[in-house]
Amino acid sequence: DMDMDASFRSAIVNGETLKMFVGQRVRTVLKFQHTQGGVLVGQSTDGHQLTIRGASEGRESHYLEVIGIADNDQSISAETCKDFDDNFDADAFNGLCKLVVNGKVKEVLL
Amino acid sequence: MYNGGDHYDGNGGGAANANSLFSGGGFMPSQTTNTPEGSGGGITKTRGAQTLLPLTVKQIMDASQTNDDKSSFVVNGTEVSTVRLVGRMMNKAERITDVRFILDDGTGRIEVNRWANETSDNTEMGLVKDGDYVIVNGGLKGFQGKRHIVAYSVRLVTNYNDITHHFLYCIYVHLDLAKAKKSATQPQVTANASTWNQAPPPNNQVV
Numbered sequence: 124d125m126d127m128d129a130s131f132r133s134a135i136v137n138g139e140t141l142k143m144f145v146g147q148r149v150r151t152v153l154k155f156q157h158t159q160g161g162v163l164v165g166q167s168t169d170g171h172q173l174t175i176r177g178a179s180e181g182r183e184s185h186y187l188e189v190i191g192i193a194d195n196d197q198s199i200s201a202e203t204c205k206d207f208d209d210n211f212d213a214d215a216f217n218g219l220c221k222l223v224v225n226g227k228v229k230e231v232l233l
Numbered sequence: 234m235y236n237g238g239d240h241y242d243g244n245g246g247g248a249a250n251a252n253s254l255f256s257g258g259g260f261m262p263s264q265t266t267n268t269p270e271g272s273g274g275g276i277t278k279t280r281g282a283q284t285l286l287p288l289t290v291k292q293i294m295d296a297s298q299t300n301d302d303k304s305s306f307v308v309n310g311t312e313v314s315t316v317r318l319v320g321r322m323m324n325k326a327e328r329i330t331d332v333r334f335i336l337d338d339g340t341g342r343i344e345v346n347r348w349a350n351e352t353s354d355n356t357e358m359g360l361v362k363d364g365d366y367v368i369v370n371g372g373l374k375g376f377q378g379k380r381h382i383v384a385y386s387v388r389l390v391t392n393y394n395d396i397t398h399h400f401l402y403c404i405y406v407h408l409d410l411a412k413a414k415k416s417a418t419q420p421q422v423t424a425n426a427s428t429w430n431q432a433p434p435p436n437n438q439v440v
Contacts, residue, residue: 132291133339135400150339152393188393190339205364207393215397219404228404231289232340 133190134233137220138171142196149199150190152207152216155181163187168217174198186211285370287317287402290341293373293380304375309410310417318343318369318382319390319399325363332358336369336382344381345369357387366390368399 133150134140141149153165153173163178165187176194178201181187186207191199223232288308296306296313306313320338332347349355361367371384390396 131337132341135339186393203364205366210392210394212394212397215394215401219397219400222401222404228407230295231292231404231407232400233291 132233135220135223136193137169137217138167138173138197139169140220140224141167141171141173141193141199143224145193145195147193148190148202149193150188151199151220152186152188152211152213154213155183155185155187168213168220171197175201175204177201179204180206182206185209186213284311284313285315285317286311286313287319287399287406288313289400289403290318290320290336290338290343292340292403292407293318293343294341296373296380298375306373306375306380309407310414311410313373316371316373316382317399318345319366319396320369322361322363322365322367325361327358334363336367344379345371345384345387346381347371347384347387361387361389366393366396368395 131148133148134144136144136149136151141151151167151173153167153175156164156166156172158164158178158181161176163175163181165173165175165181167173174197175181175187175189175191176198177191178187178189181204186209188205188207189199189201190203191201193199222228286308292308293306293313293316296308299305299307299312318336318338320336323335323337323342325332325334331349334345334347335342336345347354347358349358366389368386368388368390369382369384370386371382374381374383
């Protein structure tokens with residue numbers, strides 16, 4: 124039943140909160156930096172360097188939304204990627220990430 | 234009232250303070266609100282009071298039902314009729330009289346039905362496809378224990394800040410409604426949306 128199935132939910136995270144969801148599905152937006160050895164390297168909205176395995180796209184100076192499973196506190200195995208253009212408000216997204224794990228409001232999104 | 238979600242005014246690439254998103258008018262649950270047009274441009278007042286609530290799918294799935302006819306839902310003590318959701322479109326299926334799809338906003342998945350009565354309806358739905366982020370405005374309905382949306386507007390997200398903005402608004406509304414609900418039982422405490430706003434009021438505030 125779709126109503127009860129939570130297996131496809133994803134937590135909105137930044138570099139700092141990613142470690143709270145290791146092994147779980149997460150969603151983040153990061154700024155594309157470069158690819159190396161088959162993985163994509165980007166900067167999270169709070170300045171952490173994250174590695175994305177299996178990224179399907181990534182454009183110079185663009186932001187990228189990644190949904191996937193958190194391998195560890197610095198790496199995500201991507202399930203889907205989407206270009207989020209170059210005018211993304213990183214600060215607002217970062218603020219959202221902090222609110223997501225705030226005890227007073229986490230029931231809205233988690 | 235929550236038509237602010239239509240257009241995100243953050244500076245392109247700039248460092249817009251997240252607090253500024255909550256500046257300006259607050260949401261008062263008792264106020265009559267306008268229901269936005271499907272295009273997101275003009276705003277018309279519909280018959281009867283309708284509150285367009287920005288919600289997540291999780292909030293909808295967690296909502297309780299009113300006791301009378303089990304067809305109305307309550308979120309944070311407020312009866313919900315019209316909702317705004319933002320998420321990715323999946324499993325779009327076009328039929329003769331309507332278009333159906335699943336909306337996945339990361340907090341859950343919900344079925345959306347968009348009746349195609351006019352040519353403009355078909356045109357609107359032709360602009361969106363699986364994998365796109367869309368803004369859905371519609372009525373929350375329940376049938377045989379299952380919740381779904383009957384949408385009157387489905388618009389493609391072209392500015393991805395709208396997604397951030399929507400979730401921030403959901404959080405804002407959640408806190409505002411919870412505060413109003415609490416103040417209803419504590420008359421000496423006045424629900425004040427601006428206490429949630431950290432930014433100081435502008436000097437040129439017009440009364």
